Amino acid sequence: MIVKIKTRVKPTEDKEKVVKAVRNIFRDAEIQIEEDNILTGKTKSLKKLKEMIRRQAILDAARMILEKGISENSTRFVLNKQAAYCGVVNFDRDVHGGIDVKVIAEEGEDIRAIVKDIAPRTKDGKIVKEEEILEEDNFPLQ
Template sequence: MFEEVEVEAHVHPTEDVEKVKRAMLALVPELEFEAFEQGDEMILVGKTRSKKALQRLYELFRGQAILDTARAILEEGTFGEEIIFKVNKQVAFVGKVNFNEESPLGPLTIIIRSKDPHRLIKWLAPRTKNGVPIE
């Protein structure tokens, strides 16, 4: 259903790289990390092709009852064969999803590459009626 999931974050000098990695892994497991220097910051990029990569987001969208919001954000962030959205880094650290990316530490950017992004969105965040998936 998808080819690759990538998670990116700017790591500020005041942040612990391991904690940023933990925040990323809390939403997308099995990431392999690379780091790039950019001035006094670091860009941390995690990528995976694991079939389990989106399972945690699937569970969180349902557990937090945010399917409708998630679907709208994912649809809005679809560009060709990529779905790009941002989540709050600090909230991700505690294993939750919050699409409010406003934070002094900056967001996590999640990029999902898929040949059929609309099918993927239908699975990940289906339409609901009274909070219950109908697709």
């Protein structure tokens, strides 16, 4: 899996604070700021994002956003830059001001499996396995 990160550093924003916002969620991302104040980054780890989603108890919302963003072998979503600076995951609709994140499944990987790993299904606030959901819906496993 490859994670691509992109955001514009606005004239009113401090470049170092924008870098900190990205690093708060993607700790080991390789980050560059281009001449036109576009910050780009790349990583192969979603560990911190997964931890934050669980700690904030937003698995269902995260899964919905990630599933909605699926296209072919990737999923795309936007994170609120100010929330990220504060160490909080907040999915954003502002595609122009937020942190654009694209998670790309590499050869042999399944984007839906990656999404399930990031934000698994829950019942009553607890993570459940896919098999348990199928059994509850009267789809006995063979």
